[in-house]
Amino acid sequence: MPSITIRNVPDEVHRAIRVRAALHGRSAEAEIRSILEQAAKPEGRLKLGTLLTSIAREAGGLTDAEAERLNQLRDKTPAEPMSFE
Known part of the structure; x- marks a missing residue:
C-alpha cells in the first residue's frame, strides 16, 4: 500500500487531528486515512x-x-x- 508524507503541518492542525482521533478512538494516522477517504470518496x-x-x-x-x-x-x-x- 502506498505511503504519503505530509510536511509543514501547522501545530494547531496536528493537535486538532490528535483530538479528533481520540474522540473516534483511533490513532492520528488512522484518523488521517479516514479524512482522506471521506474527501476522495464522499458518500452520495x-x-x-x-x-x-x-x-x-x-x-x-x-x-x-x-x-x-x-x-x-x-x-x-x-x-x-x-x-x-
Whole structure:
C-alpha cells in the first residue's frame, strides 16, 4: 500500500487531528486515512455507470431487467491509475 508524507503541518492542525482521533478512538494516522477517504470518496457521489443507466432509462431505452443484467456483467475490479512515466 502506498505511503504519503505530509510536511509543514501547522501545530494547531496536528493537535486538532490528535483530538479528533481520540474522540473516534483511533490513532492520528488512522484518523488521517479516514479524512482522506471521506474527501476522495464522499458518500452520495454519483458514479458514471449510475448516471448513464439513469439517462438510458429516461430515454426509454433500458428496462429494469436489462439494467440489472448489465450491472451483473459489469467488471467491478478497480481501474489502475494511469502512469505518465
